[in-house]
Amino acid sequence: MLAGSMTALSFLSAGAARAQGQLVMYCSVQEEWCRAMTSAFERDTGIKVSMTRKSSGETFAQVKAEASNPRGDIWWGGTGDPHMQAAEEGLTMEYSSPKMSELQDWAVRQWEQSKKRTVGIYSGAxxxxxxxxxxxxxxxxxxxxxxxxxxxxxxxxxxxxxxxxxxxxxxxxxxxxxxxxxxxxxxxxxxxxxxxxxxxxxxxxxxxxxxxxxxxxxxxxxxxxxxxxxxxxxxxxxxxxxxxxxEIGSMSIIKGAKNLENAKKFYDWALTADAQKLGAEAKSYQVPSNKNTPVPPQAPKLADIKLINFDFAKYGSSxxxxxxxxxxxxxxxxxx
Ligand code: PLP
Structure with missing residues (x-):
């Protein structure tokens, strides 16, 4: 009986996952963190994620090469400069998340400078x-x-x-x-x-x-x-x-995303304090952009480092x- 109901349950949850659809995610942080984000989002929403991990510049090149027939929906992580370049080249979309009010000023500035096409998700020196x-x-x-x-x-x-x-x-x-x-x-x-x-x-x-x-x-x-x-x-x-x-690690929705509603769901979810806690759990010690996410104690203290006044607009321009x-x-x- 138990086995029977388990089978029925698994069948139902597989059906629910199918009903929620798919998301194609390009991920540019470390593999462990990419995998942790994918599993948690699947678990929280029932949306099935197909994830590819590549470095920041490589992902930019892929998004650009696929522009006439986009395969990816969301590009999460990696340094801000190629996200800014993609924004300028019209490869990514404007989006205003209801979570913006929870973010640090530097994350919002990145969004404003890119005309709402990319947002800061973490920072690190x-x-x-x-x-x-x-x-x-x-x-x-x-x-x-x-x-x-x-x-x-x-x-x-x-x-x-x-x-x-x-x-x-x-x-x-x-x-x-x-x-x-x-x-x-x-x-x-x-x-x-x-x-x-x-x-x-x-x-x-x-x-x-x-x-x-x-x-x-x-x-x-x-x-x-x-x-x-x-x-x-x-x-x-x-x-x-x-x-x-x-850096201001960033996130962008790819223009022409075939799973646009799911890309927006991921975007809002990835800006939550809980989703941003997954970085430290995957041993990635950046400073998170949501003000309510605790800064991991291991993260290098930005206030103690002699930081230059980095010109993100100039060095992110195409x-x-x-x-x-x-x-x-x-x-x-x-x-x-
Ligand atoms: N992994 C981590 C932990 C990072 O902070 C960053 C920068 O955003 C990257 C990967 C990006 O790496 P890459 O230099 O390979 O583009």
């Missing part, structure tokens, strides 16, 4: 992590500044992502230019290139590589390094002494982003 055992073995002391990453002792010992695919690495590019000016900034990136062992696709990969002892230094968002520290890896998190940039990426390809990536 850029920095780097270093493996304390390798730092000792390589006699590099304790790196504290961006300038320290140019030391000859760090030849082939610095890892960072490629800014074309990774929002983290594009944040580095924009940060260095805003701190040093464009000419000196590119000189810095060319000098750094001599120490770079690999440009990875994903922005968080260098933090993991430093934790595993595959590189001495990994440039990444500080919260990505904290994830490694929480896992007891021998790494230290650094907020660079010259100051640093930060023209500037394309120009800087192509300049980086020509002047940095292709150097021997």
């Amino acid at each position: 850029l920095g780097f992590g270093y493996n304390t055992e390798l730092a000792k073995a390589n006699k590099i002391g304790e790196p504290k500044c961006w300038a320290d990453l140019l030391k000859p002792e760090l030849k082939d010992e610095v890892q960072v992502a490629d800014p074309n695919s990774s929002g983290t690495a594009y944040t580095l590019l924009a940060t260095i230019i805003q701190i040093m000016g464009e000419d000196k900034g590119f000189e810095y990136l060319k000098a750094l290139h001599k120490n770079v062992n690999q440009y990875t696709k994903s922005g968080a990969a260098p933090a993991k590589a430093a934790a595993l002892g595959e590189t001495t230094v990994g440039i990444a968002f500080m919260h990505d390094v904290v994830t490694m520290v929480v896992d007891k890896a021998p790494v230290k998190v650094v907020a660079p002494c010259e100051g640093t940039g930060y 023209e500037e982003r394309k120009r800087l990426l192509s300049k980086w390809d020509n002047e940095v990536k292709n150097l021997p």
